[in-house]
Amino acid sequence: MEPEKIHSRKKGWLIIGLTFFCLWGFATVVGPWGEKHIPVFNRIVEVIKARDIDSGAYFYTEIEASYSAERELQGGIKLQTPDDFGFTPSFILGIVISLTILIIGFKTLPSD
Numbered sequence: 001m002e003p004e005k006i007h008s009r010k011k012g013w014l015i016i017g018l019t020f021f022c023l024w025g026f027a028t029v030v031g032p033w034g035e036k037h038i039p040v041f042n043r044i045v046e047v048i049k050a051r052d053i054d055s056g057a058y059f060y061t062e063i064e065a066s067y068s069a070e071r072e073l074q075g076g077i078k079l080q081t082p083d084d085f086g087f088t089p090s091f092i093l094g095i096v097i098s099l100t101i102l103i104i105g106f107k108t109l110p111s112d
Contacts, residue, residue, distance in 0.1 A: 047076035 034041045048055050053069045 043077065044073070047073055051076060 035045050036042065047053070051072050053072050055069065
């Protein structure tokens with residue numbers, strides 16, 4: 001095999017491995033952290049647990065359980081009035097941080 005093909009094959013496997021690692025990290029670290037620290041996410045989890053909703057039914061749209069689960073979840077969320085809504089300081093800070101990350105990323109990208 002040519003050295004370029006070997007290098008690109010290794011690079012491909014590295015990208016696949018990193019992608020699976022990131023997915024695993026999101027499922028095992030970010031998801032559980034979000035359940036405890038993000039109010040909207042926490043509220044959704046509470047409604048699902050309180051009403052004994054089969055959240056897996058959302059993946060199957062052609063069965064009756066998905067329709068009833070969606071109605072129950074939407075009803076539970078509508079009862080909750082949002083505490084932080086609109087242009088709050090945390091919302092604006094999130095936009096500023098996102099734009100900063102994008103600017104740094106574009107400045108550090110190699111230009112050919």
